[in-house]
Amino acid sequence: MTLKRLLIAILTRIEVVYDTLKWRLRRWFGLDHVRIVPYVGYGTQTAFYLKGRALAGRSIARVTEADTVWKNVLNMIRRMHTFELPRVRVRARFRDLEQDARANVEGYFDIHLPLNAPPAGPTPWYEVELELVDYASEMGARVMGQVFVPPPDAQFAVISDLDDTVIQTDVLHLINMARNTFLRNAYTRLPFKGVAAFYRALQRGSGEQHNPIFYVSNSPWNLYDLLVDFFKVRRIPLGPLFLTDLGLTADHLIRPDPMEHKLKHIETLMARYPTLPFILIGDSGEHDAEIYLEAVRRSPARVLAVYIRAADDTSDLLPLVQQASQLGVEMLMVPDTVTAANHAAERGFIQPGELPLIRQEREDDEQAGTTTLEKIEDATGMGP
Numbered sequence: 001m002t003l004k005r006l007l008i009a010i011l012t013r014i015e016v017v018y019d020t021l022k023w024r025l026r027r028w029f030g031l032d033h034v035r036i037v038p039y040v041g042y043g044t045q046t047a048f049y050l051k052g053r054a055l056a057g058r059s060i061a062r063v064t065e066a067d068t069v070w071k072n073v074l075n076m077i078r079r080m081h082t083f084e085l086p087r088v089r090v091r092a093r094f095r096d097l098e099q100d101a102r103a104n105v106e107g108y109f110d111i112h113l114p115l116n117a118p119p120a121g122p123t124p125w126y127e128v129e130l131e132l133v134d135y136a137s138e139m140g141a142r143v144m145g146q147v148f149v150p151p152p153d154a155q156f157a158v159i160s161d162l163d164d165t166v167i168q169t170d171v172l173h174l175i176n177m178a179r180n181t182f183l184r185n186a187y188t189r190l191p192f193k194g195v196a197a198f199y200r201a202l203q204r205g206s207g208e209q210h211n212p213i214f215y216v217s218n219s220p221w222n223l224y225d226l227l228v229d230f231f232k233v234r235r236i237p238l239g240p241l242f243l244t245d246l247g248l249t250a251d252h253l254i255r256p257d258p259m260e261h262k263l264k265h266i267e268t269l270m271a272r273y274p275t276l277p278f279i280l281i282g283d284s285g286e287h288d289a290e291i292y293l294e295a296v297r298r299s300p301a302r303v304l305a306v307y308i309r310a311a312d313d314t315s316d317l318l319p320l321v322q323q324a325s326q327l328g329v330e331m332l333m334v335p336d337t338v339t340a341a342n343h344a345a346e347r348g349f350i351q352p353g354e355l356p357l358i359r360q361e362r363e364d365d366e367q368a369g370t371t372t373l374e375k376i377e378d379a380t381g382m383g384p
Contacts, residue, residue, distance in 0.1 A: 034085065034135045035059060038145030039224060041111070042214070042240040043126065044272055045118040048147045050092060050111040050128055053221065054085035054103045060225060065187040072188075079222045082107075089133035092145075094126065100133070106245055108221070124149050124210050148240060150212040150273065155205040156304055156349070157273060159266055161282040162217035162241075165309055166195050167230060189230055192309065194337035194362035196236045201341065201354035202279065203237045212276075213239040216265045218258045218286065220246040259291050266295045270302050278302055279349065281340075283309040289320045289331065296329045305347065306331040307340045338362055 034056055041050030060075050067075075084107030092099045092111040103109040111128075119126055125146055132141040150157065160166060168190040205211050219227070221243045231238050242265040244256055270278065280295065280303060282288025292306045306324060310317070310333040317333060324331035334340045341358045344350045 033058060033140050034132055034138055035140040036090070036130050036132060036143045037224065038128075038130055038143055039221070040228070040238060040240045041128070041145060041147040042212070042272075043115075043119065043147045043149040045149070046115055048092075048094060048111070048113040048115065048126070048128060048149075049272075050113070050130075050145050050147055052090070052109055052111075052130060052145060054088045054090060054107040054109065054132060056083040056085055063187065063226075063229060067187075079226070082222065085132070088135075091131045091133050093129040093131070108245060119149055124151050124212075148212060150276065151210050153209055154211050154276060155207075155209050156211055156279055157269065157276045158199070158202050158211065158213040158279045158281060159269065160199075160213060160215055160280075161262075161286065161288050162215050162219055162227065164283040164285050165192065165281060165288075166199075166215070166236065167191060167227070187233055189226070190368075191230075191234045191236065191365060192337060193365040194341070194358045196234050197354070197358040197361040198337045198341050198344075198350075199237050200235070201350040201358065202344065204351070204354075206348050206351060212273075213237050214242065214265075214269055215239055216242045216262050217244075218261060219243050222246065259287060259294075262288075262291045263294060266291075267298065270295075270299055277304045279304050279344075280306045281309075282307075284312065284314055284317060284333070289317050293320045293324055293331070296324050296327050296331075300327040300329055303329045304349070305329065305343070307343075308333050309336075309340075311335065336362070 034054070035058075036052055036054055037059075038050065038052040041048060043049060060078055063072075063075065084105075085103060086105045086107060088103050088107070090101050090103060090109045090111070092101070092113050094113060094115075097113060097116065099111055099113040101109045101111050111130075113128070125148055128145045128147055130143050130145050132138075135141045199213060203209075203211050203213060215227075224241065224243065227241065228238065230236070242261075244261055266278075266280075280288075280292045282292060289306075289308050292303075292308075296303050296306065306329060308314075308317070308331065314333045321331045321333065330343075332340065332343060334343075338355075338359055341350065341355055345352045345355055
């Protein structure tokens with residue numbers, strides 16, 4: 001056993017003891033309720049894959065557009081400071097099938113539910129009941145999770161980053177990133193201009209398909225509720241999310257390696273859907289070009305195109321573009337969503353009739369973004 005593995009094992013044991021004692025004390029004083037946070041899952045014709053987290057304490061109240069920045073700050077603190085239920089048993093039920101799993105020390109669990117027949121429902125979405133077996137009699141011990149199964153006529157799948165690709169975060173500038181993360185909520189966080197219309201067009205494809213969109217990001221799972229609400233508010237197609245666990249696990253001390261995290265999930269999705277080609281979308285700020293090029297190297301025949309949002313000088317990325325081209329894949333450095341959409345229409349990924357809608361949404365988002373920023377600066381005194 002390496003020194004790192006030994007250290008992780010010792011710290012994990014300490015954390016389990018601490019969390020168990022903390023939970024028992026809170027229960028003794030009647031301070032907590034159990035709950036399950038189900039994350040959007042995905043499936044094939046033979047299996048469902050679903051992740052979630054077992055927690056104690058009440059969930060964050062539904063946010064509104066009228067929430068103050070200070071309420072947003074308090075909600076963010078609550079998201080980051082969680083009371084997890086370590087090592088609890090979770091049971092998944094779908095129709096007459098059941099599958100048990102055990103949460104890790106951070107309360108996260110993964111369900112792999114084999115199917116005895118194709119799900120064959122009227123929509124691509126299916127519900128799976130989740131239950132905390134050890135607390136089955138308590139309110140909050142059961143919840144319904146969602147699983148998306150791509151329909152047989154899906155044209156392709158999309159794998160997209162989130163930060164600075166879908167949602168404006170500004171990860172390269174610490175103060176701006178803190179402001180975007182802590183002072184805003186699902187109503188006041190800003191999308192990249194036109195991204196919702198573009199992603200809806202990709203979901204429909206060249207006809208009226210329901211192409212799957214997977215979001216693979218280095219954002220923490222703690223932000224899951226904010227991201228899902230953001231998708232709903234901005235009308236961005238919801239899809240399975242693959243985020244990161246901030247904390248101690250059997251594999252890392254704080255967080256997983258960003259490149260390994262993304263590549264692992266890209267490879268898994270390609271293996272789970274062997275007949276689907278993929279479009280990869282990211283930005284130039286978090287090494288997405290390097291990550292996606294590696295994915296192209298490993299499976300060049302599976303990638304239709306790569307779009308990298310590049311607002312700054314990207315001359316250093318030109319060798320990556322050339323390497324992707326030599327492998328037969330177009331990697332485009334695009335300044336905005338409309339440029340990517342124009343290329344997608346030329347290649348038959350979206351219908352040309354979608355382009356005016358994407359251009360109009362870009363203009364609407366531009367105006368909405370200016371108004372939102374002015375409100376936040378007035379409330380906090382924080383300029384750009």
